[in-house]
Amino acid sequence: MKKNLILFLTKSLFFAFLITPFLVVNAQEDASIKTKNPFWENVQFGGGLGLGFGSNFTNITVAPSGIYNFNEYFSAGLGLQYSYVKQKGYYQSNIYGGSIIALFNPIREIQISTEIEQLRVNSKYDGFYGNFNDDFWNTALFIGAGYRTNNVTLGVRYNVLHKDNDGVYADALIPFVRVYF
Incomplete structure (x- = not known):
C-alpha cells in the first residue's frame, strides 16, 4: 500500500512539474491580452x-x-x-x-x-x-x-x-x- 501511495505521489508530482510551466505561460498570455493598451x-x-x-x-x-x-x-x-x-x-x-x-x-x-x-x-x-x-x-x-x-x-x-x-x-x-x- 505504501509503495502504491509513493508511486502515485511521485507520478502526481512529476505530472504537476511537467504541466505547471504550460499553465503559467498560458496565464501570462491571457493577462497580457487583457491588459494590452490599443x-x-x-x-x-x-x-x-x-x-x-x-x-x-x-x-x-x-x-x-x-x-x-x-x-x-x-x-x-x-x-x-x-x-x-x-x-x-x-x-x-x-x-x-x-x-x-x-x-x-x-x-x-x-x-x-x-x-x-x-x-x-x-x-x-x-x-x-x-x-x-x-x-x-x-x-x-x-x-x-x-x-x-x-x-x-x-x-x-x-x-x-x-x-x-x-x-x-x-x-x-x-x-x-x-x-x-
Whole structure:
C-alpha cells in the first residue's frame, strides 16, 4: 500500500512539474491580452539626426518625434528639437524647442503635412562687429507635401511665416526626409 501511495505521489508530482510551466505561460498570455493598451498600437516614433562639419563649422541636430495614427488617412503628433551650431571666430548658437504636426495621406503614396514649430534661439557672436548675444523665439508654420513609401516620406515644406534675414531658416522652402517606425 505504501509503495502504491509513493508511486502515485511521485507520478502526481512529476505530472504537476511537467504541466505547471504550460499553465503559467498560458496565464501570462491571457493577462497580457487583457491588459494590452490599443493606444500604443497606433503610435509611431521617429525623428531626425543631423551632423554637418566644414571649414571651422559645426552643426549637430537631434530631433525625436512621435505620432498617433487615428486611421490610415490622419495622424498627429509632437516633436522636440535641439541644435548646436558653431562658426569658429564668428558665432555659436543653441536652438531648442518643439513642434506639433498633422499628417494627411489621401492615398498611400502621398503625404500632406502641417507643422507649427516654436524654437528658442540663443546665439553668441564674437567677430568683427564686437561681442554680443542675440536671444529670441522663432515660430515657423510649415505646409508640406511628400512621396511616401512604407515608413519613409521624402518631400518639401514651405514656411509661410518666413522672413528674409530674420529667424532660423535661410529659405522658406525646405526639403525633408520623415521616418516613423
